[in-house]
Amino acid sequence: MKKQPKLTEADVTPESVFYQRRKVLQALGLTTASLALSTRAQADLLSWFKGNDRPKAPPGNPLEFSKPEIWQANLPLTPEEKVSGYNNFYEFGLDKADPAANAGGLKTTGWKVKIDGEVAKPMTLDIDDLLKRFPLEQRIYRMRCVEAWSMVVPWIGFELGKLLKLAEPNSHARYVAFQTLYDPEQMPGQKDRFIGGGLQYPYVEGLRLDEAMHPLALLTVGVYGKTLPPQNGAPLRLITPWKYGFKGIKSIVQINLTREQPPTTWNLSAPDEYGFYANVNPHVDHPRWSQATERFIGAGGILDVQRQPTLLFNGYADQVASLYRGLDLRENF
Ligand SMILES: Nc1nc2c(c(=O)[nH]1)N[C@H]1C(S)=C(S)[C@@H](COP(=O)(O)O)O[C@H]1N2
Ligand SMILES: [Mo]
Numbered sequence: 001m002k003k004q005p006k007l008t009e010a011d012v013t014p015e016s017v018f019y020q021r022r023k024v025l026q027a028l029g030l031t032t033a034s035l036a037l038s039t040r041a042q043a044d045l046l047s048w049f050k051g052n053d054r055p056k057a058p059p060g061n062p063l064e065f066s067k068p069e070i071w072q073a074n075l076p077l078t079p080e081e082k083v084s085g086y087n088n089f090y091e092f093g094l095d096k097a098d099p100a101a102n103a104g105g106l107k108t109t110g111w112k113v114k115i116d117g118e119v120a121k122p123m124t125l126d127i128d129d130l131l132k133r134f135p136l137e138q139r140i141y142r143m144r145c146v147e148a149w150s151m152v153v154p155w156i157g158f159e160l161g162k163l164l165k166l167a168e169p170n171s172h173a174r175y176v177a178f179q180t181l182y183d184p185e186q187m188p189g190q191k192d193r194f195i196g197g198g199l200q201y202p203y204v205e206g207l208r209l210d211e212a213m214h215p216l217a218l219l220t221v222g223v224y225g226k227t228l229p230p231q232n233g234a235p236l237r238l239i240t241p242w243k244y245g246f247k248g249i250k251s252i253v254q255i256n257l258t259r260e261q262p263p264t265t266w267n268l269s270a271p272d273e274y275g276f277y278a279n280v281n282p283h284v285d286h287p288r289w290s291q292a293t294e295r296f297i298g299a300g301g302i303l304d305v306q307r308q309p310t311l312l313f314n315g316y317a318d319q320v321a322s323l324y325r326g327l328d329l330r331e332n333f
Contacts, residue, residue: 057104060226065136065156073140078151078297080224086297087231088145089250090197091180091187099231106186106230106251113236115163117257118173123166127235131221133166134158138225139218141241143248144280144314146266150294155239156222161213169209169257176212177262178205178238179254199269205238205249206262206276208323216241216319219252242316244278275333279324280314284333 089099113130116122125133136156143151164176182190182202189196211217218239221228228234233250240247246266256262266274273287282292296306313320324332 055105063222071139075152091189103230108235115167115255120168146244155220157218157220160217173257175258177256178249203265242313282310
């Protein structure tokens, strides 16, 4: 986002063009990120990007889940290969195809999530415990990236609030802080700023406690009927559909209840561009592009780019607007 001032994303690059460009660059042994670098940095980067030996992700495991009527939005879905082929996961590279190409080997077996801070019952849960403890639901949600593209995705998960209640937030708890895995050996973007975009790692995100307790906030373990592929944030990631996609932190290892508003990765990187709240809002533009419309990534190819109006709170205003009564959404962007 910030490190790509030429706006590969703010609406100029339909994903089909992007895929073609990717193929050409791959044929040349280059990627977009490498074009602007010194020869030495390019050599480093190429040696990494050329690792054709990187394993493919194993196929996801089928999940058991219900489909509650109220969450089966009647919207055209973004096809699975786009949901899992056009990603932001900077730990695995900046290009939209990098996460699918480079995250396949992410080790998710034995994954543990620690819940601590201002809770009566701090705990560490194994991913398999989590899957057993909470019945899973499919929820079809709109997804809106701050870069002005959007998708509609059939996620599978359970309400974040259910997990938080299990840990029993105490009377001091006002915010929830999340952390992605920190493992530079597995996540090359964490040790090389050319691969990882110069963000501070581990990636961190946060919500106010009342936002986190909202029934729309989904701890997500699957998509399209199966466990998440690594590029979508396996084995556990957050989805808050009324907020910009960067709030949806991937591959979570820690959930910490706090008294103070926690730091968040994109806000640390560019505080004037990415706020703590990051509620989708067509009336509050990004300093470098308009948020009034978005490019929907659907089944179509290059010739039917679908531009559509951005909806306040991404279409979830009826459910979430009351959380922000009295808050100036322009100031608290
Ligand atoms: N750890 C981590 N989480 C992340 C990101 C990231 O780079 N690292 N990118 C965010 C952004 S900008 C978006 S739009 C969504 C993309 O999720 P998706 O690839 O499943 O569509 O993940 C978010 N979560
Ligand atoms: Mo994003």
